[in-house]
Amino acid sequence: MFRAEIKVMLKKGVLDPQGGAVERSLHALEYDNVSQVRVGKYMELTLDAADREAAKQQVREMCERLLANPVIEDYTFDLVEV
Amino acid sequence: MFRAEIKVMLKKGVLDPQGGAVERSLHALEYDNVSQVRVGKYMELTLDAADREAAKQQVREMCERLLANPVIEDYTFDLVEV
């Protein structure tokens, strides 16, 4: 069994309205030392797979097909055996 | 300078309709071996701080005040020196 931790972010170069808003709010709270805020999605799921390689393969596929939109998003993930 | 990577998730036991929807959809795509899907937020930001301890302190504060809603959400974060 594997636990996959998946991060999905807007591609570099695609303007991130949420990131911008969070950054402005942080500045309003006087965290002036904060910059380059980006907001994305984080997902966790449990996967019953034969081995790490199979799990990796499957998670990649799920990301490509459903979890991320390749037109505007990039994804990365970690796998933890559980 | 530090790069903070923040994950915000609904607390355990709090209904996660989005996680449920993704799980059902993955099953419909015949990933029957997937379970316990949870969907949360992922944020990255750059922080100008004196040292790791100061950075940690500040990110924790930002999470409590703005980035997470402690009533229903938990957060965790990693700091990478950049």
Next chain:
Amino acid sequence: MTKLWQEMGLTDYEYNKIIELLGREPNYTELSMFSVMWSEHCSYKHSRPVLRNFPTDGPQVLQGPGENAGVVDIGDGQAVAFKIESHNHPSAIEPFQGAATGVGGIIRDVFTMGARPIALLNSLRFGSLDRDRVKYLFNGVVSGISWYGNCIGIPTVGGEVYFNDSYTGNPLVNAMCVGLLEHKDLKKGVASGVGNPVMAVGARTGRDGIHGATFASEELSDESEEKRPSVQVGDPFMEKLLLEACLELIRSGAVIGMQDMGAAGLVSSSCEMATRGGSGMIIDVAKVPRREEGMEPYEVLLSESQERMLVIPKKGKEQLVKEIFAKWGLEAAVIGRVTDDGMLTIMDGEKKVAAVPATALTDACPVYEPEARKPAYLEQTAAFTPESLPAVEEYNDVLLRLLASPTIASKEWVYRQYDYMVRTNTVVGPGSDAAVLRVKGTKKGVAVTTDCNSLYCYLDPFTGGAIAVAEAARNLVCSGAKPLAVTDCLNFGNPEKPEIYWQFKQAVAGMSAACEKLGTPVVSGNVSFYNETNGEAIYPTPVVGMVGLIENIEQRCTMDFKQEGDLIYLLGETKAELGGSQYLSVIYGQDAGKPPQLDLDLEAAVQGCCLEAIKRGLIASAHDCAEGGLAVALAECAISGRRGCSVGVSSDLTATEVLFSESQSRIVVSVTPENEKELLALAGEYNVPCQKLGIVAGNDLRIMVNGTEVVSVPLDKAENTWREAIACKLG
């Protein structure tokens, strides 16, 4: 040491009463059931005797108070079901989800009656927008309402937002839903027919909001932040499916009764349905579909997980119920059956975990009528005389400041976040006196509004309560609708304080008097007590939701000036009534004085006259004169019509009084010159003062009093001030 029942919010007296009712000590599960059912939120133990004073009957009433929603006839075999409910406490802690689940709950109350929800409204109160916390709450509440209503596809067509310091720590979030049904589809929350199955449908049960009803019955304090699990997360998508499935099920004819599992979840829905049906119920908690593992029986019983319903189908229809729900991707499980022993028996598999007479949980709850005492502050507020204030010199400036005050300013920032058009029935959307929805396939329209000026209620709860009803009716009339009936949401502080209880009784008495006179019975409602933070109560806020009928939707009216050259008239009369005005509050920071008086005979006459004038097609626009007085009302007619006006008033009053007095029973109308005579004749018939104010003309807002020009503001400037004020505050 505090006793278990005390921890659960029950008094020693109540505990002894439970022992008396059961003839033994309750076990833990039973005690939990009593504690939620006997909480203020579910039992109305401090309000029941007072609520009996409301008039509740009328030829139009198909279902009065006591059901999930009230129902009134609108002709052609059709009816509307409607109710308002508060979600104040959850929204104070988690504004987005708190408000969202409030919307979800009220929608369920309406579709359980067999009605398709056609409109949502909300009535909101916050502290000053100068505070960061208030901005956060305001933003969160509005986006929570927006998210839930938009996602489920029911238009949010109206409501109101007021700002006052008394709500700083305890905002009010009242949500109202209106549904349309055929008489034959009317369903009630009753369980009857021995052996009929009891089914749980919709979402699975988790540990959400256990003891939420108790929580809603306590004052907020800093510790409330710790009561976190009491806040639930809503799933409007699930509710949309549930709505469609339930309506399909009702049309199938297989259902005896159904009720949503709202506050106090399975316990309240089961014992209330059994009580109404004069029956009993046996339920096996082990059969309730769950989302979490290891839940105790009391947790399953008390859970306030959202988007669930309890359904009593006819015996043998279990499979049909399951099929209908499966089509919508939902679960339906048989969890028990109806009995005739009057008992609510709870099993956990083979084991009996509770056995309580259903009526012990409902009707037998002790009822309190606490001491009522007139609050001392009223002496001071009533003694205040506006004459003591310095005379105004710059009326333009005063008017602009009023237009910029968030309570008066345009609420577009709010309602542009609401989908108010979905289902394409919204003929008059938010921003007018009342929203109007067409009823497809007929000539009819339904008009809806919510109203309450709580500042008046603070200064005189009887008059304030009566005005809330009168104003709601007036708003409907201005849209061309005949007012039909009321749903109310009574938001007050801690009723165990004599001053609060006095406010409560007075407000209900005032509302009752107005309802009686205007022929608008109360058919549903909700009480929310304990709206206090650290001992300070909110202003008494008895919100009135009202529904009216337009027989022919072509005969509707809106507030905007329609045409250059139209004549402007005032129905009703302006008096020296600056007490409780926004003028005093905004310009001088004084929430003081005596509020305007309400003459119910005059009110009824003005409304009757206006409605008749609209029906005869005499008037081009009609607008209720409310917060900010005549000057603000004229500005609103002009701004929404994008046409200026030139007004001249001769009066014994001071210019300040003419402009900003908030005298009741006044409506600003405009007529074409051809219709002027007939309007005057009509006003004569109704014995209603009808004073000529001026003419729709130009691009400015001009007002002369006794020959002196006191206001002259370019319309653009007035409009920008009014339109941008809230957005500016939120920056």
Next chain:
Amino acid sequence: MKFGVVVFPGSNCDADVKYVIDQVLKQPVDYIWHQEADVSGYDCLVLPGGFSFGDYLRIGAIARFSPVMKGVERFARDGGLVIGICNGFQILLEAGLLPGAMKINDNLQFRCHDTFLRVENATTPFTGRMSAGQVVKIPIAHGEGNYYADEETLAELEKNGQVVFRYSTPEGEITREANPNGSTANIAGIVNKEGNVLGMMPHPERCAEAILGGEDGKLIFQSIVDWLERGGNSD
């Protein structure tokens, strides 16, 4: 001539579209449940607005896997007319039937109000009753209508005349202020290269009757009817 309105769990504007086709245009129309894979027998498919599958994860991401979408794809490939409104537009993007992607509004708020649209291409099957440069008033109601296309895609869209509607001032100027959501190049609606699939964020079905405050939306449905009556040719 027959219209089909696809219904996903969570569709909200299905009944509104059906009402316009049925009651205003007096044309035959059916609902098509999302689990129906066969869409033969229709001349125009409408993917209506709403919150299909709750808009969870990403708008349209789950709906695009519904069985009906296979049928829609085939139907579109064979030249059938498909119009996606709001949520329907988003589903068409996710399904790859139209290029680009949708982001959250740049003001981060759901917005519901009238918008003015300048008609950029009046030769499509959906805009025959309009003229290029004409300004129509059609309301929006969305939280994620911020259309995104990278530079290359945008150039391609412009070159092929695939941009059908742009948010504009009432006078037809394309300004930043007229853009309610931050869309690339003020884009409110596009067609595929072949011109038979339209996606638009504004809701024409909400302004097809005078009683609702405007009739510009009717032009789109009438254009479709004209097109189909002519046997699928521009005149």
